[in-house]
Amino acid sequence: MSxxxxxxxxxxxxxxxxxxxxxxxxxxxxxxxxxxxxxxxxRAGVGKASIYLRWPNKExxxxxxxxxxLSGVKDxxxxxxxxxxxxxxxxxxxxxxxxxGGALLRLTVEAASVPAGQEHLDRFLQSQAAxxxxxxxxxxxxxxLGPDTSVTLLLDTISGGALNHALVAPARLRDxxxxxxxxxxxxxxxxxxxxxx
Amino acid sequence: MSxxxxxxxxxxxxxxxxxxxxxxxxxxxxxxxxxxxxxxxxRAGVGKASIYLRWPNKExxxxxxxxxxLSGVKDxxxxxxxxxxxxxxxxxxxxxxxxxGGALLRLTVEAASVPAGQEHLDRFLQSQAAxxxxxxxxxxxxxxLGPDTSVTLLLDTISGGALNHALVAPARLRDxxxxxxxxxxxxxxxxxxxxxx
Numbered sequence: 263m264s265x266x267x268x269x270x271x272x273x274x275x276x277x278x279x280x281x282x283x284x285x286x287x288x289x290x291x292x293x294x295x296x297x298x299x300x301x302x303x304x305r306a307g308v309g310k311a312s313i314y315l316r317w318p319n320k321e322x323x324x325x326x327x328x329x330x331x332l333s334g335v336k337d338x339x340x341x342x343x344x345x346x347x348x349x350x351x352x353x354x355x356x357x358x359x360x361x362x363g364g365a366l367l368r369l370t371v372e373a374a375s376v377p378a379g380q381e382h383l384d385r386f387l388q389s390q391a392a393x394x395x396x397x398x399x400x401x402x403x404x405x406x407l408g409p410d411t412s413v414t415l416l417l418d419t420i421s422g423g424a425l426n427h428a429l430v431a432p433a434r435l436r437d438x439x440x441x442x443x444x445x446x447x448x449x450x451x452x453x454x455x456x457x458x459x
Numbered sequence: 460m461s462x463x464x465x466x467x468x469x470x471x472x473x474x475x476x477x478x479x480x481x482x483x484x485x486x487x488x489x490x491x492x493x494x495x496x497x498x499x500x501x502r503a504g505v506g507k508a509s510i511y512l513r514w515p516n517k518e519x520x521x522x523x524x525x526x527x528x529l530s531g532v533k534d535x536x537x538x539x540x541x542x543x544x545x546x547x548x549x550x551x552x553x554x555x556x557x558x559x560g561g562a563l564l565r566l567t568v569e570a571a572s573v574p575a576g577q578e579h580l581d582r583f584l585q586s587q588a589a590x591x592x593x594x595x596x597x598x599x600x601x602x603x604l605g606p607d608t609s610v611t612l613l614l615d616t617i618s619g620g621a622l623n624h625a626l627v628a629p630a631r632l633r634d635x636x637x638x639x640x641x642x643x644x645x646x647x648x649x650x651x652x653x654x655x656x
Contacts, residue, residue, distance in 0.1 A: 295492040415650040418620040426619030457654030
């Protein structure tokens with residue numbers, strides 16, 4: 263009998279979601295050293311048994327929460343290098359300013375000491391790099407970018423610019439910065455594009 | 460009688476330095492929740508009494524360590540906007556890749572929950588912003604930059620680019636990335652400058 267059918271009842275996906283969200287929030291706020299099944303249960307408003315029915319220990323719970331919630335960024339092919347880069351910048355901004363942004367930020371600092379942390383972080387970083395490489399390749403093929411455009415510098419300035427923008431926002435202005443993120447992504451990309459076109 | 464002259468002996472500045480360095484390292488590695496006078500004493504190789512002679516509690520110890528070691532960046536006026544920006548980028552790279560880089564990175568994530576954390580972080584961020592504003596102002600005065608150059612975008616791409624470059628370096632490549640930081644700062648600035656000149 264699998265955990266999913268324990269006692270003959272199907273697992274409630276809404277409860278799964280509430281638990282993994284609480285796990286990501288707790289990890290973002292207090293890091294791995296403040297992470298416990300007890301604290302996640304309290305934050306999610308469920309009993310500890312509901313967690314242990316799904317995951318054997320706190321390590322497995324955090325791994326599942328990070329794997330399920332930090333999905334990385336996607337390469338979006340809009341036909342225009344500018345719009346592709348805007349889509350990338352928006353995803354990076356949303357990743358850091360959205361509800362799992364605290365967990366992602368925490369992961370960049372604690373990757374080495376968190377279960378499977380380096381793999382989760384690498385997955386995010388590699389998704390960014392893959393998107394940037396594909397955007398630049400298409401831009402060069404369409405003649406919108408010079409053939410020696412540096413993927414590294416484009417990615418560092420766009421992802422890093424988005425990260426810096428999210429980081430310097432004090433907690434009390436976070437919602438306001440998030441509300442302006444779409445507009446900022448365009449300004450950032452137009453600024454950087456002037457250097458490569 | 461002040462702590463500095465307790466028992467008639469002057470404080471040994473080498474011991475001060477060893478303690479604050481250990482405090483910054485410990486905070487960088489384990490954050491505030493892993494921070495204790497006991498652990499700092501062990502890491503510094505001193506007795507707990509040597510710490511309590513100088514600071515009344517772990518809060519005061521961390522505040523002193525961060526205040527003394529995270530000095531922010533300086534505006535360096537070289538006469539050239541390019542060289543001013545390279546100097547700024549190098550300071551940001553060194554701040555994150557140097558021996559107190561872990562503490563600075565940790566502070567960006569835990570500022571809200573660390574004693575005086577937000578003040579320390581703001582001091583660092585404001586030193587960056589002040590340097591960028593001064594560099595842009597001089598650049599405009601000398602006619603090297605257009606009069607509507609965005610300080611925010613220049614700072615986000617240069618500081619953020621440097622931060623991203625430092626962040627994506629896995630721990631095992633950190634020394635190698637640090638060794639190439641001076642060269643990278645020039646590439647980054649030349650890339651960004653093409654967009655504003």
